[in-house]
Amino acid sequence: MTEGIKPTGSPILTLDNVRKSYRNLDALKGISLQLFPGELLGFFGPNGAGKTTMIRCISGLLKPDSGTITRHSLPGSSSAEGNVRSGLVPQNLAIYPDLTVLQNLEVFGRLEGVSGRVLNERIKEVLEWAALSDRTHSLTRTLSGGMQRRLNIACSVLHRPQILLLDEPTVGVDPQSRERIYSMLKELTAQGAALLLTTHQLDEVEMRCDRIVVMDHGLIVAQGTLAELVQQTVGRPHWVNLRFDHPCQMPLPQFVFDEPRTSATRLMQSMQELPVVMAVLQQIDQQPSHIDVRSFGLQDVFLELTGRSLRE
Amino acid sequence: MILTILRILYLRLRNNPLELVLVFVMPVIFFSIFAAIFNNGISSGSDKKLRVGWVSTQSTGLATELREFLDANSSLECSSLPALDPAEVTTAEGIDGAALAVQISRAQQSGRYDLIVKLPVEFPETLSNTGENSACLVSLVTDGQNPMAVAIVTSMIKGFFAQKQAAVVSQRMMQLQLGRRALPPGTQSQSDGQPVAIDEPVFFRMTKPSAVFAAMEESPDFLPTQIIPFTRKVSLADPEILVSDAAVTQEANSPTDEAFRIIAETPQADTQENPRIAMYAAGIAVLFLLFSATGHAASLLEEAESGTLDRILVSQAGLFQIICGKWLGIFLMGCLQITIMFLWAEAVFHIQLGKHFAGFCVMTTSTAAATASFAMSMAMICESRSQLNAVSVVLILSMSAVGGSMIPRFVMSDRMKDIGQLSFSAWALDGYQKVFWYQSPLSSLRDEVTVLLGSALVLGLFTLVLSGRLKRVL
Numbered sequence A: 001m002t003e004g005i006k007p008t009g010s011p012i013l014t015l016d017n018v019r020k021s022y023r024n025l026d027a028l029k030g031i032s033l034q035l036f037p038g039e040l041l042g043f044f045g046p047n048g049a050g051k052t053t054m055i056r057c058i059s060g061l062l063k064p065d066s067g068t069i070t071r072h073s074l075p076g077s078s079s080a081e082g083n084v085r086s087g088l089v090p091q092n093l094a095i096y097p098d099l100t101v102l103q104n105l106e107v108f109g110r111l112e113g114v115s116g117r118v119l120n121e122r123i124k125e126v127l128e129w130a131a132l133s134d135r136t137h138s139l140t141r142t143l144s145g146g147m148q149r150r151l152n153i154a155c156s157v158l159h160r161p162q163i164l165l166l167d168e169p170t171v172g173v174d175p176q177s178r179e180r181i182y183s184m185l186k187e188l189t190a191q192g193a194a195l196l197l198t199t200h201q202l203d204e205v206e207m208r209c210d211r212i213v214v215m216d217h218g219l220i221v222a223q224g225t226l227a228e229l230v231q232q233t234v235g236r237p238h239w240v241n242l243r244f245d246h247p248c249q250m251p252l253p254q255f256v257f258d259e260p261r262t263s264a265t266r267l268m269q270s271m272q273e274l275p276v277v278m279a280v281l282q283q284i285d286q287q288p289s290h291i292d293v294r295s296f297g298l299q300d301v302f303l304e305l306t307g308r309s310l311r312e
Numbered sequence B: 001m002i003l004t005i006l007r008i009l010y011l012r013l014r015n016n017p018l019e020l021v022l023v024f025v026m027p028v029i030f031f032s033i034f035a036a037i038f039n040n041g042i043s044s045g046s047d048k049k050l051r052v053g054w055v056s057t058q059s060t061g062l063a064t065e066l067r068e069f070l071d072a073n074s075s076l077e078c079s080s081l082p083a084l085d086p087a088e089v090t091t092a093e094g095i096d097g098a099a100l101a102v103q104i105s106r107a108q109q110s111g112r113y114d115l116i117v118k119l120p121v122e123f124p125e126t127l128s129n130t131g132e133n134s135a136c137l138v139s140l141v142t143d144g145q146n147p148m149a150v151a152i153v154t155s156m157i158k159g160f161f162a163q164k165q166a167a168v169v170s171q172r173m174m175q176l177q178l179g180r181r182a183l184p185p186g187t188q189s190q191s192d193g194q195p196v197a198i199d200e201p202v203f204f205r206m207t208k209p210s211a212v213f214a215a216m217e218e219s220p221d222f223l224p225t226q227i228i229p230f231t232r233k234v235s236l237a238d239p240e241i242l243v244s245d246a247a248v249t250q251e252a253n254s255p256t257d258e259a260f261r262i263i264a265e266t267p268q269a270d271t272q273e274n275p276r277i278a279m280y281a282a283g284i285a286v287l288f289l290l291f292s293a294t295g296h297a298a299s300l301l302e303e304a305e306s307g308t309l310d311r312i313l314v315s316q317a318g319l320f321q322i323i324c325g326k327w328l329g330i331f332l333m334g335c336l337q338i339t340i341m342f343l344w345a346e347a348v349f350h351i352q353l354g355k356h357f358a359g360f361c362v363m364t365t366s367t368a369a370a371t372a373s374f375a376m377s378m379a380m381i382c383e384s385r386s387q388l389n390a391v392s393v394v395l396i397l398s399m400s401a402v403g404g405s406m407i408p409r410f411v412m413s414d415r416m417k418d419i420g421q422l423s424f425s426a427w428a429l430d431g432y433q434k435v436f437w438y439q440s441p442l443s444s445l446r447d448e449v450t451v452l453l454g455s456a457l458v459l460g461l462f463t464l465v466l467s468g469r470l471k472r473v474l
Helices: A051-059 A101-111 A116-129 A145-154 A175-190 A202-208 A226-233 A273-283 A298-306 B002-014 B017-038 B061-072 B098-109 B147-181 B209-218 B239-243 B275-306 B308-314 B319-349 B357-381 B385-403 B414-420 B424-436 B442-472
Strands: A013-022 A025-035 A040-044 A066-071 A086-089 A163-167 A194-198 A211-216 A219-224 A238-243 A263-268 A290-295 B050-056 B076-080 B115-119 B136-141 B188-191 B194-197 B260-265
Touching (some): A013 A051, A025 A051, A025 A066, A025 A219, A040 A051, A040 A175, A040 A202, A051 A163, A086 B308, A101 A116, A101 A145, A145 A175, A175 A194, A202 A298, A211 A226, A211 A298, A219 A226, A226 A298, A263 A273, B002 B017, B017 B385, B050 B098, B061 B076, B061 B115, B098 B115, B147 B260, B275 B357, B275 B385, B308 B319, B319 B357, B319 B442, B357 B385, B385 B424, B414 B424, B424 B442
Parallel strands (some): A040 A194, B050 B076, B050 B115
Antiparallel strands (some): A013 A025, A013 A066, A238 A263, A238 A290, B115 B136
């Protein structure tokens, strides 16, 4: 995960107790959150948690049953409140396969109100940004999966959105393309855009997102940085297990022994605690035969929060 | 392994109701439609009759007999043309002039007559009363849609005159022979010992009775067979008679020895070249227009499925603009498609597009508008592209079958024609027919244009109302 950036400044988007139901299903049961400029907010949750419904509500495709979604104009911006530019990168390839790369960019740029010389300049920038300059005139259907994904994103940024909603933008792409996509997203956040991303890729959320929101059953069950989530759920971020060939008779502070005291476990706030533990063991002349150390990640947080039962 | 492959095929078919419908139900539906068309209409067991219109300015005895003869024929459905509004009949021109032409033209455009029998003012009281250099004239006015109608009715009228001729000649011959040879009254006369049947309905080459009488007056031994031999002695049911059109092709007003003359008139063909091709062009164009329109409308469902629609909706384009843009695209594509078809027909088959350009434009824009709305509404009703494909195939082929794109509407029964009116294919083709075949004025397209544009409006509004569901996909 990137540095645990705490959101600062004024939010560009605020959701307040947003609810949405489909017939007998409560898809969103009161979602509240804020999105800040320059932030990459990762939405994580099992299938059917309500992530896509939330993105559709934010994008305006769905009207919430109750609650408010407010887009805030930035200080010094000419945009009126509620007129903040936003873009959507749908989960599927929402581009025209029988148009060329250039033609796709042109039509989506025009749909966003960009035209003329400005559009041409933006297209040139975006082609370089997405590393598609050499495929400008290729039919989209002839591109590789990774290229199509990059074009899918590129089509949504021609109007320089202040909020970009990405619904699983890296599905089905190879590691190189994924790396390229995240470097593209990082450039966008560096320019001040606020990105809201849903994904099933744990490593992506852990490594790429500034903040993480975990959703389940239409509710936000936790949000914050990874460290904060671990703190909120598991307690401490590291776990150490000592195994002995013979039962350890000496007490070890903060360790929990199993019977017959050949294995001891404890949580650590920091890895710096491990040398201290080793020093204590040396003092009491108890050398473990094996030492396992593990840092908790989002998977642990996720399973802790959502349980292990299968979902839809 | 082969069994497993077969099982996969079976399971896929079983799990796909639409494909099942296409494979097993569609053929039955189409069989039923075509059976209904060719079996003279739904729930009708009788043979299709030729519908003959009758217009006669004089009620002479011979005209009345001809009408009764036609009425008595079970294969004809003979009826008088609807009368004109009295205000439309100008006394200066009379019913036999322009007003009669209007009356006939309207009757033809109604599509209710395969052929119209027109008797002129000078139609005689009896067959014996024909003038020295004129024939007993019968006009068969046809719009050319049913090419068999003229041949069939011609042969029937020839049969009528043959009977009349035989009766007149035999009666007079017997009178003469009884007077000169004192033969006893009977049904036979003698010529060189050969009996001549005089009461048998036979096909004569039609020579005026007056010529026969004159010959008999000059030579007491004269028999018609001596100078005017029977060219044929055939039954009226002989198919050969159907192609006997010598009388039809002769000029109407030339001096003639023949007792009667049948003239076939096709007013529409007199002033243009290949007008019938225009109908085929329209029929095929409308059929493919429907398919291409639904194909383009299906792109909306594709966009909804792929998420492209979501992206567009999030952009500055609203749903109304998207729907209108799609509709306009399909409309323009339809206009272009029909225009190309007619331009090709003009270039290769010499239909007169330029001459009927205004009517063509009116019908093409109306048809394309209705088609665009139909396709868009279909896209709104269906959940997916595959569903739309299946439903559109069923609907379009059905509409085209009963609407006249596949089978000319003149072969259909009135009931099938009425059913065809439920499809706008029929209205479109009727409109093109009026423009290219009947050469009707633009005002005559009022009904067709009203129905087509009305359909376009209603289905367009229906599309807009249902379009909200596109947002709820997922």
